[in-house]
Structures are given as structure tokens and as C-alpha cells.
Amino acid sequence: MTLSIFAEAVASQTAINGHKGSLRPLTGRLSQRVLAVPPSGIRKYFDIAASMEDVVSLGIGEPDFITPSPILQAGIRSLQHGQTSYTSNSGTYALREAVMQMLQRLYGGPAYDVERELLITVGVSEAMYLAMQALLDPGDEVIVPQPCFVSYTASVLLAGGTVVDLPTYASDHFTIRPEAIRAAITPRTKLLLIGFPNNPTGAVMDLDGMLEIARIAEEHDLLVISDEIYDRLVYGDHRHIMFAALPGMARRTIHLGGMSKDYAMTGWRIGYAAGPADLIGAMRKIHQYLIMSAPTTGQEAALAAFTDPAVEAYVRQMVESYDVRRRLIYTGLNQIGLDCFEPKGAFYAFPSIRATGMNEHEFCERLLVEEHVAVIPGSAFGKGGEGHVRCAYAASIEQIQIALERMARFVHRHG
Ligand SMILES: Cc1ncc(COP(=O)(O)O)c(C=O)c1O
Numbered sequence: 001m002t003l004s005i006f007a008e009a010v011a012s013q014t015a016i017n018g019h020k021g022s023l024r025p026l027t028g029r030l031s032q033r034v035l036a037v038p039p040s041g042i043r044k045y046f047d048i049a050a051s052m053e054d055v056v057s058l059g060i061g062e063p064d065f066i067t068p069s070p071i072l073q074a075g076i077r078s079l080q081h082g083q084t085s086y087t088s089n090s091g092t093y094a095l096r097e098a099v100m101q102m103l104q105r106l107y108g109g110p111a112y113d114v115e116r117e118l119l120i121t122v123g124v125s126e127a128m129y130l131a132m133q134a135l136l137d138p139g140d141e142v143i144v145p146q147p148c149f150v151s152y153t154a155s156v157l158l159a160g161g162t163v164v165d166l167p168t169y170a171s172d173h174f175t176i177r178p179e180a181i182r183a184a185i186t187p188r189t190k191l192l193l194i195g196f197p198n199n200p201t202g203a204v205m206d207l208d209g210m211l212e213i214a215r216i217a218e219e220h221d222l223l224v225i226s227d228e229i230y231d232r233l234v235y236g237d238h239r240h241i242m243f244a245a246l247p248g249m250a251r252r253t254i255h256l257g258g259m260s261k262d263y264a265m266t267g268w269r270i271g272y273a274a275g276p277a278d279l280i281g282a283m284r285k286i287h288q289y290l291i292m293s294a295p296t297t298g299q300e301a302a303l304a305a306f307t308d309p310a311v312e313a314y315v316r317q318m319v320e321s322y323d324v325r326r327r328l329i330y331t332g333l334n335q336i337g338l339d340c341f342e343p344k345g346a347f348y349a350f351p352s353i354r355a356t357g358m359n360e361h362e363f364c365e366r367l368l369v370e371e372h373v374a375v376i377p378g379s380a381f382g383k384g385g386e387g388h389v390r391c392a393y394a395a396s397i398e399q400i401q402i403a404l405e406r407m408a409r410f411v412h413r414h415g
Pocket of ligand 1: 061122123124125126149195198199227229258259260266269270271
């Protein structure tokens, strides 16, 4: 009996597989939303690099540390204690409260309502996607200063919105010109998306610049999404400014942050969104159907990152270590003739490669093939990135030194 049911199933499967009816090309059936998103300009170089030996990669925007031990242990402990079920859709209350307290302690952040104004997400990536899905209707415009993290424009397009490019320039150290925002505003503008410290440039904005942006947001009644995932990774005399902590901004800003960079926790997939209850509520509605709740183990580990006093020393050490490498790469690039402004945040340097006479694609391809060094073309991050490359310095000092030697040889040969 069982065997005959099995035989029938196999027979019907064969009929499906062997069906001779027509099949229109599947790509022709993809949604316009998906087709509107260009493929990431970063992948290609990783694929070439992966097929070569002896490559020094300054390509990957990911900490080269493993997660600090107290955080790691908290994650392991939570598993050993059997914390393997979903949490509340919003994330654990303890973690939301810890996020709010951390933002207040470090940046004078708003007194968010922990129940209604905070959401724990699967990284800033999910939070960004949710924010766009919650806010945009087709044709709504989002002003996106560029170059910027690759998923900003993708998230806008996937939500049916329109990206309004706002190039930033090396001559301004890739900060935003307030008058450029004013010029980009139209009756369809719904959102301004900012991200400082910046990926890919390493740029930061000072208080005056941020206040100017806040003034424009107020004047034009704009909502602002501020991606501050690199908030702890700032150097020299720069102090991070939380945009939502500026006067009047909490009620119009969705603040995004996460564990990936500051705490070397990319694989744990934890981020958070904080903002007005109506907006966070709408994001939570999508999140509960899409995700249910962010990874439980990651949430327990993230809680330790904010509440275990032993963690701070690890963060300081990581920041100091990035700072040493930052100075090494920034001086090294300038010495070999690749003009680079001083990056004061994240772990990226963004030198100009114009001295070589090549465009950024040719530079990256030839550097990889001739000298086995992987860097990313600036234009992969949008307008304003032309003529530049992104060098991530979350690599060992030795690797950075080798990369600089090889780049010097390359520039000498082609400069
Ligand atoms: C500026 C910026 N925002 C967000 C992300 C995504 O981070 P997460 O790991 O939290 O999704 C990245 C990752 O590279 C980033 O550089």
C-alpha cells in the first residue's frame, strides 16, 4: 500500500518534470521593484579576489576582531540556559531599555518610551528596510547623500520610492552642504537619509553642520533617518553627535544603530531603531510578519555589551587599534601620491586615485590583477565616489603595510 502511494507520487512528479507546456523566461516575471535595483558593485571584486592567491584585501567592511569575550560568554550562557525561543516582537524589554540608557549616557539621547519607541531588528540592514517600507509610497522622494552604504538606495527602491542623489565632495571632506539639501527638496520629498560616521568615506559631521541639517528638517518638515552604526568608532578630537538628540529632532528622526561594528558582532545580526511611536509601530508591524523577533542569542549577547562593565575596555582597545591603523593608512596613502583627507570615523579611507590617470574601475581591476590588492571603486557607493576608492583598514598592520608597498609600486609604475 505504502509502496504504491510512493510509486504514484514518483509518477506524478515525473509527469511534472516531463511536462512539455511552454514556460516563459522566469526573469521576465520578476517584479519591477526588484529589477530596478542594480546589482551591488562590490561583489565583482570579491569574486575576482577569491579566485586569486596572495591577495591582500582592504575590501571588506567588517571588524577583524572576534566579539569581546564577555559578550560571547553571555550568548553561550543564554543557549546553555535554554533561551532558544522567540522573544517579544519588539525584542526583549531589557535590551530595549539598555539601548535607551546607553544612548542617553553616551550622547544625551531622548528619553524614549521603551515599550513603544524602540525596536530590536536583524541588524541595521533590516531596520533600514523596515523604515522605508513603513514610510514610502511610489513616487515619494528620499534625499540620499552619497557616496553611501550600498543598501540605502536599494532599500528606497525596494519600497517603491525615488532616490534623489545628493553628491558630497572630497573638498568638503565628504560632509553635506546644507544648500545642496535645500536645492534637492521638492513637494514629494518625504525623507532625508544621513549616515555619519560614513561608509565608505570615513567622514564625520561636526555640531554646526548637524544643527544646520536639523534647521532644514524643521523648516521643511522632513523626516530624517540617521544611520549611526559606527557611533563608537570615532577618532582624534571628534565626538559623535546623535542627530535625534539635537533640539526638536527626536520627534522627526528614526535613529538606527547596531552591534555589528562597535562590538565586532556582524554575525549575531542585532540592530535597533528608536523614534516616534507611530513610526516605530509601523515598522514593528512589518517586522512581526517578516521576522517575528531578532535572534534571541544575539539579543542576550547585545544586552551584555551594554550592561557588563567589562566590555568598555574591549571597545576602547578596538577603537585604539583602528586608530593606529587609520593613521598608518592615511599617511601612507598621501605619501604614495593618493590624496586622502583625514577620515575621523568608521574604518575606511577614501583616497583620490586621479593621479594615476585611471578611473576607479580600471584602478581597482589593475591593482588586483597586477599587485593582488583588493580595494573597492568609490562609485560603487553612488554619486561623488568617482575618482576614489574605498580602503577598509580593518586589516592587520602587516597587511596594511604590504598593501601600501604594493600600491606604491603600482602608482609609481602608472603615475
Ligand atoms: C553604514 C552602514 N549601515 C548599516 C550596515 C549594516 O549593518 P548590520 O550588520 O547592522 O545590518 C553597514 C554594514 O556595512 C554599514 O556600513
